Amino acid sequence: MSLLEAALAVREKAYAPYSKFKVGAAVRGADGRIYAGCNVENVAYPEGTCAEAGAIALMVASGETRLSEALIVADSPLPVSPCGGCRQKLAEFGAPDTQITMTTLDGNTRTMSLAEIIPGAFGLAHMESE
16 A cells, blocks of 8 residues: 555545545655554644644554655645644654655645755754753
């Protein structure tokens, strides 16, 4: 199964009764396995979960802590990029050259590296003292 196939399949399971905007995400762990997640809304909007966060949580729960690529799909005229929080989550588990593909159901696709999508990402080096 490809990242796109996994993201499309899980997107159908999204819980989006308020926005009706279903999103699917799939990440490939360093182990080669694919982990997928969908958005899960909540009537208290800030309490929802993004698709990328769900995919990353499944990856970590499965014992993998590095991702090698990610794909996000939504029914939108333009590719939907990860929110700021999910960009930081992707940066936590990926490398600056990790490729993030954003695509629509119609195939409008954009691919960027993590360094491009979140320049100057906060990381472990910021936590280390000299």
